[in-house]
Amino acid sequence: MKDLRPPWAVKRQLLVKAEGETDPRYGYKPEERPLDEYLRLGVVNLDKPPGPTSHEVTTWVKRILGVEKAGHGGTLGAS
Amino acid sequence: MALKDAAKALMAVLNAGKEYVAVMKLHDDVPASRVKEVMAEFVGPIYQRPPVRASVKRRLRVRTIYELEVLEVEGRYVLFRVACEAGTYVRKLCVDVGNALGCGAHMQELRRTRVGAFSEADAITLHELSEAVFVWREFGDEKAIRRVVRPVEHMLAFLPRIVIRDSAVDAICHGAQLAAPGVLKLHTGIEPGDMVLITTLKGEAVALAEALVSSREMMAMRKGLVARTLRVLMKPGTYPRMWSSSGEVVKGP
Numbered sequence: 001m002k003d004l005r006p007p008w009a010v011k012r013q014l015l016v017k018a019e020g021e022t023d024p025r026y027g028y029k030p031e032e033r034p035l036d037e038y039l040r041l042g043v044v045n046l047d048k049p050p051g052p053t054s055h056e057v058t059t060w061v062k063r064i065l066g067v068e069k070a071g072h073g074g075t076l077g078a079s
Numbered sequence: 080m081a082l083k084d085a086a087k088a089l090m091a092v093l094n095a096g097k098e099y100v101a102v103m104k105l106h107d108d109v110p111a112s113r114v115k116e117v118m119a120e121f122v123g124p125i126y127q128r129p130p131v132r133a134s135v136k137r138r139l140r141v142r143t144i145y146e147l148e149v150l151e152v153e154g155r156y157v158l159f160r161v162a163c164e165a166g167t168y169v170r171k172l173c174v175d176v177g178n179a180l181g182c183g184a185h186m187q188e189l190r191r192t193r194v195g196a197f198s199e200a201d202a203i204t205l206h207e208l209s210e211a212v213f214v215w216r217e218f219g220d221e222k223a224i225r226r227v228v229r230p231v232e233h234m235l236a237f238l239p240r241i242v243i244r245d246s247a248v249d250a251i252c253h254g255a256q257l258a259a260p261g262v263l264k265l266h267t268g269i270e271p272g273d274m275v276l277i278t279t280l281k282g283e284a285v286a287l288a289e290a291l292v293s294s295r296e297m298m299a300m301r302k303g304l305v306a307r308t309l310r311v312l313m314k315p316g317t318y319p320r321m322w323s324s325s326g327e328v329v330k331g332p
C-alpha cells in the first residue's frame with residue numbers, strides 16, 4: 001500500500017553513511033550568511049493581497065528589496 | 080517568492096504537494112453522512128482528466144489525494160480541506176464527487192493553504208516586508224529582514240536530503256552527478272526518481288537532484304552514481320575544487 005501521508009507530514013530519519021567534517025573557511029550555515037548572500041538565496045512566504053496579480057506583487061517586492069531578479073512559485077492564499 | 084538565485088529552486092515547489100480549503104456546491108440535497116462517505120472514497124490515487132481550460136495536455140492522469148476532510152456541511156454547501164499531489168485539479172475533484180453522488184456539484188471557492196514547506200499560517204504581509212526593509216536601511220538592523228526573508232533551504236525543507244563531503248561540493252556545483260563516496264548522510268525513504276536536496280554539512284543547499292537508487296541501496300553502495308544533478312543552487316567556487324577535468328581527485332589545499 002502506498003504511503004498516503006502528505007510529503008510535508010512524512011517524518012524521515014537522517015542515516016549516517018560515513019563520518020566527515022566541514023571546513024569553517026568555506027561557506028556558511030544558511031542562517032549565518034552575510035546579508036547580501038542571505039538575500040541572494042532568500043525566499044519570502046508572502047501573503048499576497050487580493051486584487052493585484054502575482055506578477056505585479058513580484059514587481060513590488062523587487063522594488064522594496066532593491067533586487068533585480070525574483071520569481072514566484074504560485075500563490076498561496078487569496079487569489 | 081524567491082529572490083535572485085533562490086528562484087532556481089522554484090522547480091521543486093511546483094512539484095510539491097499542496098493543501099487547499101474549498102467550498103463545493105451540490106446540485107441537489109444530499110445527507111451530510113452520504114457526502115462524507117463518498118468523499119472518503121476519493122482518498123488515494125485517483126484518475127483525473129484536466130479541465131477544458133487547462134494549461135496541460137488533456138489526457139487522463141493519476142493524482143494522489145493524501146487527505147480529504149469535510150469540515151462543514153450547510154445545506155448544499157460543503158466546506159472541505161484537501162491535501163493533494165501537485166497538478167491535482169480541485170475544481171475537477173468537486174465535479175467528480177458530484178458525479179459519484181449522482182446529483183452533480185461544482186467548486187464555489189478555493190483557497191490554497193499550503194505549498195510544500197510553506198503554510199498560510201506563517202505568511203508575511205507586504206507591509207511587514209517593507210517595514211523590515213526600512214528598519215534595515217535606516218538603522219542597519221538586520222534582525223527583522225532575516226525574519227521575513229528566509230534561507231532557500233527553509234523552502235526546500237520538505238525534500239529528502241543527502242548530505243555530502245566538502246570535497247564533493249564543487250564538482251556538484253559544476254553539474255557533476257553524485258557518486259556514493261561523496262555521501263555522508265541521507266534521509267530514509269528515498270526511492271529512485273524522487274527529487275532530493277543535496278546539502279553540505281553546514282546545511283547549505285548545493286543542488287536539487289534526482290535519486291537514482293533507494294536510501295537502502297545508497298547506504299550499502301561503495302561506488303557508483305546515487306543521484307543525478309538537476310539544478311545547481313550553490314555558486315561554483317564556494318568550496319575548493321578537489322577534482323580535475325580528467326576526473327581525478329586532486330590533493331586538497
